[in-house]
Amino acid sequence: MSIILESKNLTKTFGATKALDNVSFAVERGRIVGLLGPNGSGKSTFIKICNELLTPTSGEVRIEDLNPGVETKRIVSYLPEKTYLNDWMKVSQIVGFFQDFYTDFNPEKAYDMLKRLNIDPNSRLKTLSKGTKEKVQLILVMSREARLYLLDEPIGGVDPAARDYILDTIIRNYSDDASIVLSTHLIADIEKILDDVIFLKKGRVILAKTVDEIRDEYGKSVDALFREVFKC
Amino acid sequence: MLRKLIKYEVKATARWFIPLYTVLLVFALINRLLFYANPSAIEETANVLQVARTLSMLAYVFLFTGIMVVTLVVVVQRYYKGLLGDEGYLMFTLPVQTWKLIMSKLSVAMLWSFLSAIVGICSIMLLIPSPDIRKIGMFFTMIHDFIGPISYFSISLLGLSVLAFSVIEMYAAITLGHLFRKHKLLASFGMYIGLNTLSQMVFILVMPFFLDTIISMRVHSVFPAPSRSNALILVLGITFMLLTATFYAVTNILLKRKLNLE
Numbered sequence: 001m002s003i004i005l006e007s008k009n010l011t012k013t014f015g016a017t018k019a020l021d022n023v024s025f026a027v028e029r030g031r032i033v034g035l036l037g038p039n040g041s042g043k044s045t046f047i048k049i050c051n052e053l054l055t056p057t058s059g060e061v062r063i064e065d066l067n068p069g070v071e072t073k074r075i076v077s078y079l080p081e082k083t084y085l086n087d088w089m090k091v092s093q094i095v096g097f098f099q100d101f102y103t104d105f106n107p108e109k110a111y112d113m114l115k116r117l118n119i120d121p122n123s124r125l126k127t128l129s130k131g132t133k134e135k136v137q138l139i140l141v142m143s144r145e146a147r148l149y150l151l152d153e154p155i156g157g158v159d160p161a162a163r164d165y166i167l168d169t170i171i172r173n174y175s176d177d178a179s180i181v182l183s184t185h186l187i188a189d190i191e192k193i194l195d196d197v198i199f200l201k202k203g204r205v206i207l208a209k210t211v212d213e214i215r216d217e218y219g220k221s222v223d224a225l226f227r228e229v230f231k232c
Numbered sequence: 233m234l235r236k237l238i239k240y241e242v243k244a245t246a247r248w249f250i251p252l253y254t255v256l257l258v259f260a261l262i263n264r265l266l267f268y269a270n271p272s273a274i275e276e277t278a279n280v281l282q283v284a285r286t287l288s289m290l291a292y293v294f295l296f297t298g299i300m301v302v303t304l305v306v307v308v309q310r311y312y313k314g315l316l317g318d319e320g321y322l323m324f325t326l327p328v329q330t331w332k333l334i335m336s337k338l339s340v341a342m343l344w345s346f347l348s349a350i351v352g353i354c355s356i357m358l359l360i361p362s363p364d365i366r367k368i369g370m371f372f373t374m375i376h377d378f379i380g381p382i383s384y385f386s387i388s389l390l391g392l393s394v395l396a397f398s399v400i401e402m403y404a405a406i407t408l409g410h411l412f413r414k415h416k417l418l419a420s421f422g423m424y425i426g427l428n429t430l431s432q433m434v435f436i437l438v439m440p441f442f443l444d445t446i447i448s449m450r451v452h453s454v455f456p457a458p459s460r461s462n463a464l465i466l467v468l469g470i471t472f473m474l475l476t477a478t479f480y481a482v483t484n485i486l487l488k489r490k491l492n493l494e
Contacts, residue, residue, distance in 0.1 A: 014413070014494075015413055048493065051324070051325050052324065052325075052491065053320070053321065053324055053325070053491060053492075053493045054491070054492050054493065054494075055489060055490055055491060055492060070327050070328065070329055071327075073325055073326065073327040073328075074327040076325075078325050080321040080325075082318050082321055083318065084318050084319055084320075084321040084322040085322075086244065086319055086322075088243075088244055088247060097240065100236050100240075101233070101236065101326045101327065101328070102326075102327070
């Protein structure tokens with residue numbers, strides 16, 4: 001299997017704190033990878049470096065053997081942990097915006113999902129609740145036919161009822177050779193869709209295995225293992 | 233892609249300016265009408281008219297200064313919030329080169345600054361009673377007589393480069409200030425003062441070549457030969473252009489290599 005995303009000795013420091021410390025791992029094509037760790041373990045930092053929103057202190061990230069840049073942004077669909085929606089557009093206008101800038105964006109898919117989640121395309125982004133904004137962002141991101149999805153806390157602010165639909169959406173909307181890296185600390189909810197897991201602790205990779213390996217070797221679920229490893 | 237970026241930037245900003253411009257022009261017109269209104273023989277109506285005149289004039293002045301302030305605030309906010317704030321997560325992950333992002337912000341900021349000035353001038357012309365308009369006409373003829381020999385090219389170049397320079401100077405200062413981990417706003421102000429001083433030093437280096445022209449104008453009140461004034465304006469324009477290009481390059485490199493959205 002070929003590699004779509006590779007992190008090579010990646011280090012990022014903020015002042016005196018090391019957010020990422022010599023992180024190396026690779027993501028293969030067609031896999032759903034969970035980037036798991038408690039708050040402040042470096043998950044978002046890693047994903048932001050992949051999107052050129054942060055500059056690494058040392059080491060590098062390669063996506064399809066390229067450093068993050070215009071070419072990688074064409075094939076990477078990114079869901080940030082923040083809401084980046086401006087306050088002046090309507091939902092339909094931001095859909096148009098994505099259609100304008102991303103050639104792999106499928107508007108029918110977006111409108112279909114908006115309908116399923118009862119979001120009116122004519123409502124202004126300003127008037128939406130925080131949870132609804134997150135749903136709109138996820139819809140935009142998953143309506144792209146990207147090669148790599150980088151999802152930072154995709155279900156964090158969404159109610160449990162919508163979670164299942166969203167996870168289902170994630171699974172249904174990516175093609176077999178696309179990969180997904182998603183960060184979360186809500187492992188129980190997401191465990192069933194993961195192929196591989198990477199545990200991050202204080203900026204270091206402390207475990208990188210397939211879900212099957214974890215079940216075979218430790219005889220427990222990823223959630224149970226996580227609770228054991230990160231016990232306070 | 234640049235065209236699309238500019239399209240969205242115009243849409244995002246027009247909702248501020250179009251209503252403001254309209255209201256300003258309407259108030260200029262109201263002032264004019266009130267000015268011409270015939271004070272009634274009855275004292276009370278005359279008083280009411282006087283109050284209305286004062287109020288509408290106050291509203292006009294308030295709007296006029298308001299537009300200038302809003303122009304500055306929007307130019308700064310669209311850059312600071314739109315690229316270095318949360319919206320930056322959207323803009324910097326578009327498959328678009330960084331220089332195009334800066335160019336879209338810069339060109340639209342220049343457009344609105346220019347339009348704000350034009351609308352401001354138009355509103356003043358609306359205010360002025362017709363006999364005085366002829367005097368303004370004479371003023372423009374004077375300008376024409378002055379500029380004519382100098383060439384419109386140099387004057388336009390100078391105008392355009394001053395406009396571009398004043399916007400990009402703020403962008404560069406904000407971007408430099410953003411490199412600091414704390415007190416980014418304060419750092420941006422400091423950087424602005426620094427860049428301004430730096431630019432002035434560049435002009436101090438250029439000026440000695442035109443010392444004779446400046447002295448003859450300021451000390452002896454003698455108008456320099458058109459070719460000489462033209463050269464001065466052209467050199468000033470080019471200097472502003474070069475400074476603009478430098479600040480643009482600095483901003484671009486910092487956003488590409490040192491971006492840290494936290």
